[in-house]
Amino acid sequence: MEIVSYVFMIIGGLFYLLGGLGVLRMPDTFDRIQAGTKATTLGAFTLLIGIGIANPDWLLKVFLIIVFIALANPIGSSALAKAAYRSCELPKNLVQDDLKELFGGEDNDSN
Template identity: 70%
Template sequence: MEIASYVFMTIGGIFFLLGGLGVLRMPDTFNRIQAGTKATTLGAFSMLIGVFFANPSWVAKILVIIVFVAISNPIGSSAIAKATYNSKNVPDNLVEDDMKSRGEDNDVV
């Protein structure tokens, strides 16, 4: 069980590292949000699975944290993307503007 714990925690650490590199290297805010959110979600899940293998008695706490991360990461990234769009800091190479085509009011966050 200890080896499985180390393996999952290492995988989680690698996802966090790659997420940080993605945030540093991506050209605009929307790509940075996507890179950071996907990597931190997978990294957190892997870390928590590693903690489960290290301490199986914590299963209830770990499940609650996994559910919270699974809900809060997409909501947080969506809020950041909407705020970026409303700040008129939209990249020049945006191919399709879904918000404008739906006729949404851009002043409401």
């Protein structure tokens, strides 16, 4: 059982490493947010499950924490992305931009 929990924790750590690498290597803000969110969410899940397996008393608490992370992590990244869209320079290589109609394109710095 201990070994299983360690395996889970190591996998979680690897996902975090992946997220960090993604933040470093991706070329623009939004891709960085994407890599960061996905990798850290699954990383936190597996790490917490590993901890739950190691200490079965904590299993219910761990699941509750997972629920809160699953709710909070994507919301946070959406808020970041929205703020970034409104305040940063957009990447040059966009293929399509439907968000323009919502925020009125370039001259959006005033609000």
